[in-house]
Amino acid sequence: MKRLFRPHDRVPLREMKADWNSCLNNKVGFKGFAVPKEAQGKVAKFSFHGQPAELKHGSVVIAAITSCTNTSNPSVMLGAGLVKPWIKTSLAPGSGVVTKYLLQSGLQEYLNKQGFHIVGYGCTTCIGNSGDLDESVASAISENDIIAAAVLSGNRNFEGRVHALTRANYLASPPLVVAYALAGTVDIDFDKEPIGTGKDGKSVYFNDIWPSTEEVAEAVQSSVLPNMFKSTYEAITKGNPMWNQLSVPSSTMYSWDPISTYIHEPPYFKNMTMEPPGAHGVKDAYCLLNFGDSITTDHISPAGSIQKDSPAAKFLLDRGVERKDFNSYGSRRGNDEVMARGTFANIRLVNKLLNGEVGPKTIHVPTGEKLYVFDAAMRYKDAGHDTIVLAGAEYGSGSSRDWAAKGPMLLGVKAVIAKSFERIHRSNLVGMGIIPLCFKSGEDADTLGLTGHERYTIDLPRKIDEIRPGQDVTVTTDNGKSFTCTVRFDTEVELAYFNNGGILPYVIRNLIRQ
Template sequence: LGQPVYFQTPEVVGVHLSGDLPEGTTATDLTLRITEMLREAKVVGKFVEFYGEGAAKLSLADRATVANMAPEYGATMGFFPVDEKSLDYLRLTGRDEAQIERVKSYYQAQGMFGIPLKGQIDYSVNLELDISTIVPCVSGPKRPQDRIEVPALKTRFNSLLEMPTAEGGFGIAKEDLRKKVRVKEPVAAGGRDEPSGGLSNLSGDGAIPMNEAEMVTNRPATPSRSLPKDPAQLPEITHGQVLIAAITSCTNTSNPSVMIAAGLVARKAREKGLKVNELVKTSLGPGSRVVTDYLEETDLQKDLDALGFNLVGYGCTTCIGNSGPLDPAIEAAIKEGNVVGASVLSGNRNFEARVHGALKASFLMSPPLVVAYALAGTVNIDLSNDAIGTGSDGQPVYLKDIWPSNEEIETLVLSGLKPEMFCKKYGDLDAANPEWNAIQSSTGDIYGWDEESTYIQSPPFFEGFSMQSGEIGALDDLRPLAIAGDSITTDHISPAGAIKEDGPAGRHLNEKGVEKKDFNSFGSRRGNDRIMTRGTFANVRFKNKMADGKEGGYTKLMPEGTPMDIFDAAQEYKKRGTGLIVIAGEDYGMGSSRDWAAKGTALLGVKAVVAKSFERIHRSNLIGMGVLPFQFPEGFSDESLGLTGEETFSLLGLSEGIQPGQTVTMAIVSPDGSQQTVDLTLRIDTDIEIEYYRHGGILQYVLRDILSES
């Protein structure tokens, strides 16, 4: 939009790294430990700089793995200074020496070349981490910071099964802990493709082309299978069953060491005669096409293919919710038995229902561990002691039997990764994708909106637009749309993944004549506000305290107390001219910087969000859409105030003279007429954000600015 990024001068947290990564551990293990550590240190809104001899020893790919998880540990950025290893990476990716020398000279002239040692730089806060203490680990099942060491996963998962949902568990009754549910029909590898066709044949080798609908939903074609004579031959699903195993995300698949390690685990598993359970939907979705080149150069792609980790495309797949559906028989069994199915992925985020709406547990881990857990077929296992499976010789196979050494990994990285691969793939981006270039598009200065389109519609953000900005005033008699707890992510708020047929968005598509098989995903329809607004707060795991324990996009229309979908309630409040408010706990808006988390909130008619704390990006986005964020004082929450959702809320003292961070009184009126007040902090942090809010949002501000100049 041509606007500078405004933010308060941040604290800089220095993380001193010492030691060396131990044999058998990966950059992913280090990253998950750092994510856990920095979440505990509360680095939201802060810069994090890694320094020390341990940082200097890490490869640039390992450093990038750590730095790219900054949104997950809450920082504005994670930073490793430029040094000789940075220049080595430029050489590896095909840059010429003159360009590399220019980079070095620039940073030297700025006094910024090289990674500082302890004591050379003063930081706002110093943290210590000895990376020689890192061990193989995973994170989950609902947040990236909830790290679990591999030997402890079995015990932790079983404790979570019985733990009440209000405490972060799954609330499974003791008598149901060992429940098994048999699928009613044959399954086709969880819904993944077979060698006969699908995205694994993007190179054109497949005999059966994939149609458009299959490609956009990331569900490859699956040949039908005949029912076996004995239904007892059909597989059973239990708690902890791995149903999705995905080597995915920009962070881990951009690191050659962990990708080579995954290929080596697959190779050694094949040599032992191990196979992936038929219930597991496997996929390989790297962020770069160079990954395919070096996996083929090292002959590891065929080993991954043999275990079902076929290429499904390049870019955001399972990590962002584009996992595609599971086999219908599997989904039916999960629902029938209330089974806590699991996904294992090498992604950044595992928030509730992000990966797949039917799976309640998602664990982040390194690519080689993804392969290992896919082979085991369950997360209810201690991979340090329990056998993964039985080899072709009838002997048990353990993780140590198929885990590659650091030397094996490094040897193949050095032989398989070459500068010419980067030059060939990215030297001429205009010609890199002929299929994309062949797509017909509209021309002209004005876009021709199609009123019948269910994919893209003229956005409503400028309806009633004029050159006159609005006036800031009190927000009175707001009704709560939702009262939520801690760690509400942008995945809870913003539409993502599959569209449910029985939800407001699904019903809207049905009314437009779209069949369920063509619903596609919210992500594919993000250009249509009619779909996206109907999906806001509609995550199947969203817990609104006003919905009497029912998970999903539900609330009560007040003052009647009528249960209904959040979208439908918002529409009724709009007819009544009633403004809305959302009440929440800690870390509201954590996760991806989904713009629709703020857009959908605004279009539902929400005027303010009051939370115990906000994640940086979502707080900023709310203001950018004309929604005011407020923060409770320490010790206050919906619970301490005894809120039920029946109250009305007024935010007093808002006027044209508001200031960043000022105190605003919230008056709360209960149905019996009793009142209480609480002083909130207005989380407008800069003067420019006041202007954005006055104009109704950043879009209106920018348009008025452009028109006034012209």
């Protein structure tokens, strides 16, 4: 099992129950839900299609065998068809070959009976495309503040991404997904507690239903056949009738549709000149967000479903898009106007400016108003103010999402000051013209007494040849504080990107000169 965010957060199965209970006790944030001791045994009773039902902290409400890595492995896919779930389930292989060998083995019939119907081929639950929960389940979670869980076999389980109502999201192999669906909770020790009761009235344990290696190997040998791969991949270039009937313009330039809410001409090259703009400092910038440790690219980047009250939802509604057609941020990643509104829109964002409140909002410092991050950023931008982000350690960990850097740039963020950066995300920030700075060892926003209500000036030389990789600069605030940071331009090439306003204009200028 893997709990949130990072490979090294793997939880051994035998430690799962203890780890889950520690998460309930930990303070709100990374692996923490801060549920009071007296509320940890809460039971939310409700009616599910006329039948009595109940949810507790740790109840599994989504179990998904999803595409990507695990569904490409025949042994784990064929081992998943042995148990029966009762919660919302789905099966989305990454390839049509999987369907063929599940049918050949006879297991698909039983997966269907268990609720694991094939819903498509491609990204689903791990990017927030699991769909809505049953209204009664959703209400029971929301009204009782239940920490509900999702167990999926995808690659990603970042907060707020799988589903807005599943605050605990675990990665597991396909057989384990089904096992947890049968157990109905992550608060279980499979070695000691039964996952159900058999027809004979006896308790059924995990070991009773787990397939042996020999059984799985025999199924693979008899069901995963070479011709399945050959016939499936031979048809890739043939497309389908809908795809083949698309009209393809003959022009060499793309014709932008100004009313499209899916694809929009991006602003990266607007008003670009052949002469690079040069280096820039930051003067009297407001703090847009003040973070602690372990802010991932999925906290930053637009991901998952578009929430009904969000700035992105308002944008779509204003353009005549009905809520049922919102789709996901991933589907609309070609529209910068949607994606900018989805930047820092993660529902599990912990921003110190909100004094413990969790969600995609921040404080507009000049007025003290609580606004969605996008709305606050536009207030600053329209008034001509720079903004920065304060952060703790491992800022930008997780998948190397380009929108985690493009989004903040579009919001007007000029610099990020953090204890440390994830390697690729730091590079991506530089590529979008955002200055990454690191606090000195032993220092951070808290030790320096920074609240995020100050205005920040970064004394960076204005001539690019006066800046060297890894040099120190002074940061001052309007209330008299001063501290030293290290500029994380790590190479001469990154300085060239910064001089050009980012990697995109850098590349275009070089292509034109050729």
